[in-house]
Amino acid sequence: MKILTNGLKSPKTDKYEIDTRKIKKIHGDFKVTSIEFEDGEVLPVDGIFVAQGVACGSDFAKKIGVITENDKIIVNESMETNLKGVFSCGDITGGLLQINKSIYEGAQAGLSAVNYIKTLNY
Ligand SMILES: Cc1cc2nc3c(=O)[nH]c(=O)nc-3n(C[C@H](O)[C@H](O)[C@H](O)COP(=O)(O)OP(=O)(O)OC[C@H]3O[C@@H](n4cnc5c(N)ncnc54)[C@H](O)[C@@H]3O)c2cc1C
Structure with a gap:
């Protein structure tokens, strides 16, 4: 290859x-x-596999004060970032860059967001 x-x-x-x-x-x-x-x-060649990167999704996060390391957003197990009410999931959190990992984290981030919203007294 x-x-x-x-x-x-x-x-x-x-x-x-x-x-x-x-x-x-x-x-x-x-x-x-x-x-x-x-x-x-x-x-x-017999074939090609395109793996071209895109504009780094953590740029926006950095601008609002989310802590990153090597362009990856730092989250805990609940997908919470250092900013209250800001969650992250998928490739941008690093680790295994696979769809199934992104889906799991997306589901977790969604649940965490719902739980967070429930704590707000509107
Ligand atoms: C060529 C290729 C082949 C792959 N094959 C496989 C495979 O066979 N199996 C597998 O499991 N995984 C595969 N992957 C990996 C898989 O695609 C990723 O792990 C998955 O798509 C990550 O999902 P995500 O939602 O975290 O990120 P993404 O799918 O990258 O989605 C992030 C989205 O956010 C958008 N975005 C970024 N910044 C901003 C911003 N500031 N404002 C608004 N929108 C923004 C981007 O445009 C993008 O649409 C492959 C990846 C590539 C590149």
Whole structure:
């Protein structure tokens, strides 16, 4: 397996071959057949797995004073952050980046939010 970073800084791994060149084009009709780099070289491939990151979701949290560590929001078992009434769940809390973990944490955060709202005297 080869990891293509599309011009981004290389992840640290001894396990796989890393290629940091920028990708110009992905070729193939019904199936991906090759990757073309900006330098013109074409790499034949059987398939690709896109794992491109997005704008960090913790940026907003940091702005409102939520404590983060390595861009991950710190929560307790109830998915509470350091700010009262602010809960977090899913990838942004770190650990296993999988849907089932996000769903569990989402359910827990929802229950915690309901319990928190019940404590408010409106
Ligand atoms: C290519 C790929 C393949 C994957 N395959 C699998 C798999 O096979 N099985 C599996 O279990 N997991 C897989 N995952 C991981 C899985 O997708 C994630 O673990 C899961 O989607 C995390 O859910 P989430 O709700 O925490 O975050 P996300 O799904 O990332 O949702 C967060 C949302 O918040 C939005 N957002 C961020 N910041 C803001 C903001 N400031 N204001 C408003 N909205 C904001 C984002 O746009 C996004 O829509 C895969 C991930 C990738 C990238």
